[in-house]
Amino acid sequence: MRRGWLPLALMTGLIVALGAYTQAHHSEFLGKLNLNGLLLEAMPLLIVSLGQVCALLVGGFDVSVAALMTICVVTASFTLTPTISGIALIPGALALVGVGLATGAFNAFLIRVLKLPSIVATLGTLSVLEGASLALRAYPTGPINTDVTNVLDSSVSFVPYAFIGVVVLALAADFWLYRTRGGLALRAVGLDATSSRRLGMSAGRIIFLAFVACSVLASIAGFYLAAEVQVGSPIIGNQALESIAAAVLGGASLAGGKGSFVGALLAAFFLTEIDNVLPLFQQPTEYADMTIGILILLALVLYQAPELITRIRNARRRPAPLPATTGEARTG
Amino acid sequence: MHGGNESHMRRRRGRYVALVVLIASALAAVAVAQGAAWGTAGLGSGPSGFVGNSGKLVGKGHGFGETYKAPAATLSHALFSAKLIPAAKQPRNVALAGLGRSTKKVNYGLALKCWKNNVCKTGTGGKLTVAYVEGFGENVFRQMSKMEFILQALTYPQVGKIIYMSAHSDLNQAIADFKSVIAQKVSAIVTYPDFGDAMIPVFQQAKKAGIPVSTYAWGYVTGPGKNYTTVVGEDTCKLGKAFAKVDNKLISSGDVAFMGGFPGNPLSSSWQKCEQNALKPSIHVVANDPTNWDPSKVQGIVAGILTKYPNLKGLSYEDSAFMAQGGYAAYKAAGIKYQGVFTYRTDEAALGCLAKKLKNPKLKIYYYTSGNPQIRVALTADMMQLKGAKIPPTIVFPIKLQQQSKRSMCIKGYPQQASASSLIPLKLLHRMYP
Numbered sequence: 132m133r134r135g136w137l138p139l140a141l142m143t144g145l146i147v148a149l150g151a152y153t154q155a156h157h158s159e160f161l162g163k164l165n166l167n168g169l170l171l172e173a174m175p176l177l178i179v180s181l182g183q184v185c186a187l188l189v190g191g192f193d194v195s196v197a198a199l200m201t202i203c204v205v206t207a208s209f210t211l212t213p214t215i216s217g218i219a220l221i222p223g224a225l226a227l228v229g230v231g232l233a234t235g236a237f238n239a240f241l242i243r244v245l246k247l248p249s250i251v252a253t254l255g256t257l258s259v260l261e262g263a264s265l266a267l268r269a270y271p272t273g274p275i276n277t278d279v280t281n282v283l284d285s286s287v288s289f290v291p292y293a294f295i296g297v298v299v300l301a302l303a304a305d306f307w308l309y310r311t312r313g314g315l316a317l318r319a320v321g322l323d324a325t326s327s328r329r330l331g332m333s334a335g336r337i338i339f340l341a342f343v344a345c346s347v348l349a350s351i352a353g354f355y356l357a358a359e360v361q362v363g364s365p366i367i368g369n370q371a372l373e374s375i376a377a378a379v380l381g382g383a384s385l386a387g388g389k390g391s392f393v394g395a396l397l398a399a400f401f402l403t404e405i406d407n408v409l410p411l412f413q414q415p416t417e418y419a420d421m422t423i424g425i426l427i428l429l430a431l432v433l434y435q436a437p438e439l440i441t442r443i444r445n446a447r448r449r450p451a452p453l454p455a456t457t458g459e460a461r462t463g
Numbered sequence: 464m465h466g467g468n469e470s471h472m473r474r475r476r477g478r479y480v481a482l483v484v485l486i487a488s489a490l491a492a493v494a495v496a497q498g499a500a501w502g503t504a505g506l507g508s509g510p511s512g513f514v515g516n517s518g519k520l521v522g523k524g525h526g527f528g529e530t531y532k533a534p535a536a537t538l539s540h541a542l543f544s545a546k547l548i549p550a551a552k553q554p555r556n557v558a559l560a561g562l563g564r565s566t567k568k569v570n571y572g573l574a575l576k577c578w579k580n581n582v583c584k585t586g587t588g589g590k591l592t593v594a595y596v597e598g599f600g601e602n603v604f605r606q607m608s609k610m611e612f613i614l615q616a617l618t619y620p621q622v623g624k625i626i627y628m629s630a631h632s633d634l635n636q637a638i639a640d641f642k643s644v645i646a647q648k649v650s651a652i653v654t655y656p657d658f659g660d661a662m663i664p665v666f667q668q669a670k671k672a673g674i675p676v677s678t679y680a681w682g683y684v685t686g687p688g689k690n691y692t693t694v695v696g697e698d699t700c701k702l703g704k705a706f707a708k709v710d711n712k713l714i715s716s717g718d719v720a721f722m723g724g725f726p727g728n729p730l731s732s733s734w735q736k737c738e739q740n741a742l743k744p745s746i747h748v749v750a751n752d753p754t755n756w757d758p759s760k761v762q763g764i765v766a767g768i769l770t771k772y773p774n775l776k777g778l779s780y781e782d783s784a785f786m787a788q789g790g791y792a793a794y795k796a797a798g799i800k801y802q803g804v805f806t807y808r809t810d811e812a813a814l815g816c817l818a819k820k821l822k823n824p825k826l827k828i829y830y831y832t833s834g835n836p837q838i839r840v841a842l843t844a845d846m847m848q849l850k851g852a853k854i855p856p857t858i859v860f861p862i863k864l865q866q867q868s869k870r871s872m873c874i875k876g877y878p879q880q881a882s883a884s885s886l887i888p889l890k891l892l893h894r895m896y897p
Binding site: 157159162164165168172175265269270271272274359360361362364365366367369370406407410411413414415417 | 581582626628629631633634635636638639640642643644645646647648658659660661662663664725726728729732
């Protein structure tokens with residue numbers, strides 16, 4: 132439990148430290164305009180990172196999220212046009228969620244039924260969605276209803292309502308994950324699908340739902356990308372690797388079974404903060420990519436250090452088991 | 464045996480030391496040579512752009528801190544003819560004011576220093592900060608535009624700081640960069656909006672914050688004059704039609720190919736659509752491939768097109784330099800003669816010099832200017848708006864394609880990657896691309 136707090140503490144510390152350092156050099160950082168811009172800019176990554184945690188918890192990846200977000204923006208340019216108003220906007224908005232649901236179900240089908248590795252399955256979906264976006268909109272065109280984008284961007288002071296909503300969602304999701312039987316089942320399936328199936332859990336259904344949840348959250352993130360560009364841009368989504376990075380920095384294990392929605396939220400915010408801060412210092416954006424890469428490596432080493440140390444100690448204390456024994460233990 | 468080992472090890476150690484010293488000396492020599500090439504000292508100062516020797520000026524009048532006159536030689540160099548300036552009075556005045564600043568003296572060392580950095584102070588103590596923010600800046604064309612922007616900014620003593628940002632082809636980063644310069648309260652923004660209308664919300668934010676935004680090279684975003692100050696450039700649809708006119712005249716029938724920049728970028732899609740519509744029915748567009756304006760991709764793409772269509776009659780693209788490098792290499796590798804009707808938007812020296820070398824009358828190259836100096840006009844438009852001028856929503860330069868066999872892009876002593884119609888002084892170009 133104590134170890135679970137490490138990513139949260141680290142990310143909070145980094146957010147505060149980077150913010151304080153920036154504010155000391157650039158007073159406009161904590162300006163209302165910049166903070167509001169930062170929080171709105173963070174929204175797509177915050178939401179899609181929560182989805183990515185779902186996929187990572189069951190031991191998978193979803194690299195199709197970026198292309199899914201893009202096709203949601205493109206879809207919005209057809210279903211949420213400026214000519215529609217009022218209640219008629221609801222079906223248009225539901226269309227985006229529908230695209231998310233369909234993509235999630237498709238990914239889950241590839242992974243569960245066809246037994247494709249998640250990275251291969253979602254990579255295939257990514258290509259299909261990217262091509263479809265470009266086929267629907269060859270270039271950025273098709274204005275998106277500003278009533279919708281204004282609602283999405285509406286804020287109290289500099290804090291968007293949606294940001295408050297996503298924080299509440301992450302807290303509730305972490306409570307569910309660590310304090311309920313459903314959450315326990317999700318983690319158990321991620322840790323060892325075979326054993327949890329033998330214990331009576333429906334591993335297949337849980338994995339299916341995890342990928343669907345991931346895609347649905349990505350489609351909701353697509354709303355915020357749509358609000359950002361307000362036009363059907365076929366080349367906007369690129370948050371796939373960043374969302375995986377955020378989930379991992381937030382404490383998710385690449386092997387599954389471990390993760391934190393709040394941790395991913397903090398990490399996603401920190402990654403956006405880096406993007407926001409570098410231009411203030413007039414530093415090239417490639418530094419952001421390098422920083423993110425180094426941070427992921429450091430986080431992986433740091434978070435897994437206790438396990439690594441234990442493994443090394445155990446290896447020193449007793450001779451390595453014979454391969455046949457290991458095989459038996461695994462299958463037994 | 465033991466002694467033998469020791470002396471062997473000593474010899475090996477000696478060799479290692481010699482090798483390390485050699486490598487260190489080589490590195491030091493390279494560093495010194497590079498330093499000399501990249502150094503900013505000894506460059507002196509001079510006109511901010513090409514001015515020629517004639518001294519003849521085109522235009523008349525003045526206002527909003529500008530003189531609406533430009534040397535005829537500057538216009539001929541940048542636009543191929545002093546007559547190819549906008550016809551209407553307002554855009555003509557802004558164009559002449561912008562290009563006419565080529566006569567103003569600037570410090571070349573400072574310009575080079577600014578070009579190598581993302582931010583620089585001009586040392587004038589001026590209160591204005593100007594920013595060139597673009598979605599992508601990693602090719603020679605964009606880097607030359609950056610220098611043209613810096614040279615133009617240095618002609619304004621009221622500019623104290625110059626900022627440059629590239630989002631490395633990342634739309635989200637481009638939006639973040641734009642928001643950042645708005646938060647920093649810069650005085651004026653010039654941009655190449657690689658992502659088209661996706662930039663409208665941030666353009667509107669800048670406008671709301673009282674910051675003029677101008678685009679160049681027909682980086683077209685909907686609503687110039689309403690969502691942002693102005694767009695400077697040539698009409699890319701007319702460019703596509705001009706390409707088609709050449710094809711229709713020189714190709715009786717057969718296959719042609721298009722290449723473009725990023726998928727969905729407005730510049731490529733505009734000329735491609737208009738060229739395709741204007742081609743006669745016997746000419747078929749068999750390929751339309753995005754290159755991301757990345758020179759390393761061009762060879763593979765051209766090779767792919769040639770594999771399927773070895774009898775390709777023509778090709779249209781933006782960057783002529785890439786076709787002198789990767790494009791030519793692909794033809795060579797395929798064992799196909801480098802000939803056909805090639806139409807380009809830019810005029811880098813490399814392709815002109817290659818054509819001169821090949822001396823193949825069946826290689827028919829037509830080109831337009833790369834338009835780097837258009838960024839100067841865009842900055843001047845912003846500066847004039849800050850002084851209260853009413854800026855026309857579009858500043859459009861007329862198009863006249865040039866024929867390589869009649870007007871060569873190959874200029875003696877010119878860096879091969881550079882556009883021959885750039886206004887950057889040669890002295891600086893040689894330091895940028897030694």
